[in-house]
Amino acid sequence: MIALEARPEASRALALASPALAIVLTLLASAALIAALGRDPLSALHVYFVSPFLDGYSRAEILVKATPLALMGAGLAISFRANVWNIGAAGQYTLGALAAGAVALAAPEARSALWLAPYLAAGVAGGMLWAAAPALLRTRFGANEILVSLMLTYVAGLLLDWLVRGPWRSPLSFGFPQSRDFAEAFVLPVILDGTRLHVGAPAALLIAAALALLMARTLRGFSVRVIGASPRAGAFAGFGESGTVWFALLLSGGLAGLAGAIEVGAVIGKIQPDIGASAGFTAIIVAFLGRLNPLGAVLGALVLAVSVIGGENAQILLKLPKNVTGVFQGMLLFFLLACDVLIRWRVVWRRKGAA
Amino acid sequence: MTLESASAPPGRTGEPLLDVRGVSKRFGAVTAVDDVTFSIRAGERHALLGENGAGKSTVVKMIYGSLQPTAGGFAWRGEPVSIASPAAARAMGVGMVHQHFSVFEALTVAENVALALPREPMAALARRIREVSASYGLAIDPERSMHALSVGEKQRVEIIRCLLQQPKLLIMDEPTSVLTPQEAEALFVVLRRLSDEGCAVLYISHRLEEVRALCSAATILRRGSVVARCDPREMTARALAEAMIGAGVGAVERTPAPAPGPVRLALRGLTLPASDPFGMALRDVSLEARGGEVLAVAGVAGEGQSELFAALSGEARSAASMVEIDGRPAGALGPTARRLLGAAFAPEERNGHAAVGEMRLSENLALSHHAVAGLARGGALGRLLGGWIDWRAARAWSARVREAFDVRGGGEDPQARSLSGGNLQKFVIGREILREPGVLVVNQPTWGVDAGAAAAIRTALVRLARAGAAVVVVSQDLDEIFEIADRIAVMRRGALAPAAPTAEMTAERLGVLMGGADAAEAAA
Structure with missing residues (x-):
């Protein structure tokens, strides 16, 4: 009989090895899944996980896809560390995109790059506003932030849908639900010619590094870690729990809003029904893959970005449905959480009947 | 059946x-x-x-x-x-x-x-x-x-x-x-x-x-x-x-009680409703702890001691005038502000209250010292970030605590959970004593601790008091109370009987007061 036995001390080696083990298990399970779909598993895995690296444009695309994932993953990592479970980054991303989009659509003639400041600020504010609702409801009424933030995602999606089909629909779109194109000023500068790689990518890396510093070196970061580990010890230290809830939600919401603003500005250039908000859910996997460390989330974002690009390639080359990518991501989180059990517990064999 | x-x-x-x-x-x-x-x-x-x-x-x-x-x-x-x-x-x-x-x-x-x-x-x-x-x-x-x-x-x-x-x-x-x-x-x-x-x-x-x-x-x-x-x-x-x-409990030798110093910690009619269904409401608790003395709060478990500790540490707030630290009203203040007034606290539960098991000792030192030891500096980051923590200073403090209180355990800066209960307890009490606070409130200072560590902790508590601090020891251990207390107050059903000098207390009277016979009758 297999049993789990508590380790005297959490294993540091396994805390780092767990993501690698989870990735290996995901690859094995994916291979089995692809074989079941009647494709050659080896060539499929090649398309998924190797082809994205084969040319310069694809390599740049990995960074483009990783940018919003890294921004959101880093924010969620801190939120989860505080034991605040913001599951609604997708909604906060949408609101960020909408708030920034409102600025962009209000200034169709904008030329100066200075316009990016209010544009990005609006994105952050939009994300924070959407995250403020679960923060207020949890700190005032004890409402569960998981449910509130998750449900607000659907509200955000419907708001987006209404705007692009109603007030914001472009007169030149032949009835398609999409806004006018943003003015030149709102498109983030490309930093590598011939690709879509924009300044958002290095900015995300800088932000993640700053957040890692915040967690390690500032009193605020310390209080987040203490309250996440033990609310009672936090109260003894004099750290207010509701302040931490607000901080965690506003920070992760603001970063999700920023990610939304950057994505519609740099990559899409307008508001349309699909603005890639589902990345808000992928970012949950990113945060866990990065061991709830903001810089780790950057690595996690790169791994997930590879699978997204690989998924697009597989759609074209192998005619595999797009949903297979989602299955991969789900399996990755599943295996990751399962492997994390090994950090605190070890597997032992016991004879049946022994106590 | x-x-x-x-x-x-x-x-x-x-x-x-x-x-x-x-x-x-x-x-x-x-x-x-x-x-x-x-x-x-x-x-x-x-x-x-x-x-x-x-x-x-x-x-x-x-x-x-x-x-x-x-x-x-x-x-x-x-x-x-x-x-x-x-x-x-x-x-x-x-x-x-x-x-x-x-x-x-x-x-x-x-x-x-x-x-x-x-x-x-x-x-x-x-x-x-x-x-x-x-x-x-x-x-x-x-x-x-x-x-x-x-x-x-x-x-x-x-x-x-x-x-x-x-x-x-x-x-x-x-x-x-x-x-x-x-x-x-x-x-x-x-x-x-x-x-x-x-x-x-x-x-x-x-x-x-x-x-x-x-x-x-x-x-x-x-x-x-x-x-x-x-x-x-x-x-x-x-x-x-x-x-x-x-x-032979009463025969334990004690250092003589000093001449009464100034009142350093006072509770004036402290009344607080219970915060959870198994909790105990505090009813009109009054207490004066003077500099130089060890005052024990005796009582069986769950008679309101945890609630009293929370009200003293600032984890539970009351009306400002109900708690006074060195003459200043502190009932409405949080733990950090009370520490800045010169008070220090050590809760009963080591893991998850006084210390975080998965954090290092230097981090656990910062838990109660981030404000009082000047560990967080640089207001430039603003209130949002609370300043940079000087981890080198925290490690130095932590090393001093470990040396002064003989805290043994693996390595330079081990995780709190890797220490034995007695060593961790010496750390969380020593952490507060080394600050030389004017008021120290400890709950069950030697709970589950071996005899050697218990003696070291008790000695340190008495020494701190004799140096001029008011030390309040909440304890269910009568041996401990008789060993170190100058005065004893008994807590029962969220109320506190007036403190009496230890010399006037017998084990019997204390046991009866704690165990539930009518307090008034026993005191008569």
């Missing part, structure tokens, strides 16, 4: 039911229970008496199969048995009503009971619950939701759940700690009736009057060993208290 027990031998002098034979239990280096032997007869109401930490719970957990003895064993009706799990204990005929029972609030009474029993139709079970409930006067409606019940009613459900399993031995762990006096009386009627029917009752308590009224045999534990076996009905409360606490 009724049919089964009717055929069981009636009366209180039945044959031996459970023999506890030389049972010991060690946790690492600590021996919690040492060679305990006693016997419970069928139909007997047997008390297991002892102070907190005497080993009562450990003994009971072994009988109920949730802990395994390190040495010794049990015999059931004369046959040696090993009790591998609570399920095995239940199968044998042992039922247990825990002090804090775990129930599913959202389910009904019948559903909660069903979870503990072999599968049977709900309607039949509800009928059986009604039968037992009517037969024992334990009024309860099986269809009601658990969350709508009072604590006393929930306890009735637990008892009914045990009775449905037709126990031969019912263990009651401090059952009256959650009951009103009227509810307790009703419970005693049920327990008497049960034992008349042949079911033995093992009654865990430190309330002497209850035990004298209810039980016909008692085993008294002290520091893990049996110190007396007696018939509590033939003993005075004084004799029981002395047996529990140990003779």
Whole structure:
């Protein structure tokens, strides 16, 4: 009989090895899944996980896809560390995109790059506003932030849908639900010619590094870690729990809003029904893959970005449905959480009947 | 139950039911229970008496199969048995009503009971619950939701759940700690009736009057060993208290109390409602602790000590004037502001309250010192980030604490959880003492700590007081109180009796004050 036995001390080696083990298990399970779909598993895995690296444009695309994932993953990592479970980054991303989009659509003639400041600020504010609702409801009424933030995602999606089909629909779109194109000023500068790689990518890396510093070196970061580990010890230290809830939600919401603003500005250039908000859910996997460390989330974002690009390639080359990518991501989180059990517990064999 | 027990031998002098034979239990280096032997007869109401930490719970957990003895064993009706799990204990005929029972609030009474029993139709079970409930006067409606019940009613459900399993031995762990006096009386009627029917009752308590009224045999534990076996009905409360606490307690030498210094910590009519259903409301608590003295707050568990500690540390806020630190109103302030006024605190629970297990000692030092030791600097980052933490300074502080208080444990800066209980306790107390606070409040400073560490901690507390600080020690350990306190106040039901000099307190009077005889009568 297999049993789990508590380790005297959490294993540091396994805390780092767990993501690698989870990735290996995901690859094995994916291979089995692809074989079941009647494709050659080896060539499929090649398309998924190797082809994205084969040319310069694809390599740049990995960074483009990783940018919003890294921004959101880093924010969620801190939120989860505080034991605040913001599951609604997708909604906060949408609101960020909408708030920034409102600025962009209000200034169709904008030329100066200075316009990016209010544009990005609006994105952050939009994300924070959407995250403020679960923060207020949890700190005032004890409402569960998981449910509130998750449900607000659907509200955000419907708001987006209404705007692009109603007030914001472009007169030149032949009835398609999409806004006018943003003015030149709102498109983030490309930093590598011939690709879509924009300044958002290095900015995300800088932000993640700053957040890692915040967690390690500032009193605020310390209080987040203490309250996440033990609310009672936090109260003894004099750290207010509701302040931490607000901080965690506003920070992760603001970063999700920023990610939304950057994505519609740099990559899409307008508001349309699909603005890639589902990345808000992928970012949950990113945060866990990065061991709830903001810089780790950057690595996690790169791994997930590879699978997204690989998924697009597989759609074209192998005619595999797009949903297979989602299955991969789900399996990755599943295996990751399962492997994390090994950090605190070890597997032992016991004879049946022994106590 | 009724049919089964009717055929069981009636009366209180039945044959031996459970023999506890030389049972010991060690946790690492600590021996919690040492060679305990006693016997419970069928139909007997047997008390297991002892102070907190005497080993009562450990003994009971072994009988109920949730802990395994390190040495010794049990015999059931004369046959040696090993009790591998609570399920095995239940199968044998042992039922247990825990002090804090775990129930599913959202389910009904019948559903909660069903979870503990072999599968049977709900309607039949509800009928059986009604039968037992009517037969024992334990009024309860099986269809009601658990969350709508009072604590006393929930306890009735637990008892009914045990009775449905037709126990031969019912263990009651401090059952009256959650009951009103009227509810307790009703419970005693049920327990008497049960034992008349042949079911033995093992009654865990430190309330002497209850035990004298209810039980016909008692085993008294002290520091893990049996110190007396007696018939509590033939003993005075004084004799029981002395047996529990140990003779010669008053003979411990103490440094003479100094001339009274200024009042450094004052409580003025502190009144706070209970924050949770098992909590205790604080009722008009007044107290003055002076510089130079060690003032002990004595009392059995759960009489409001945790609530008092929270109100003193600032984890619970009151009206500003209810708490004064060095003459300044502090009731409305949080822990950090109170520390800046010169107060320091050390909670009872090491893991998860005084310290975070997965954090390093330097981080745990910052827990209570981030403001007072100037560890967080640089206002430039603004209030949002609280400043940069100087981890090098935190490590230096932590190293000083470890050196001054001989905190042993692996490595340069180990995780708190890797330290032994005694070493971690020395760290969390030493952390506060090294700051040389004007006021120190500690809750259970030597709980679960070996004798050497306990002596070191007590010495440090007295030394701090003699240097001019007011030291308030909340403790359930009477040895400790007699060893270090200059004055003693007893906490009971959320109220605090006026403090009296230790010289005027005898173990008996203290035991009676704590154990539940009328406080006014005992003080007279």
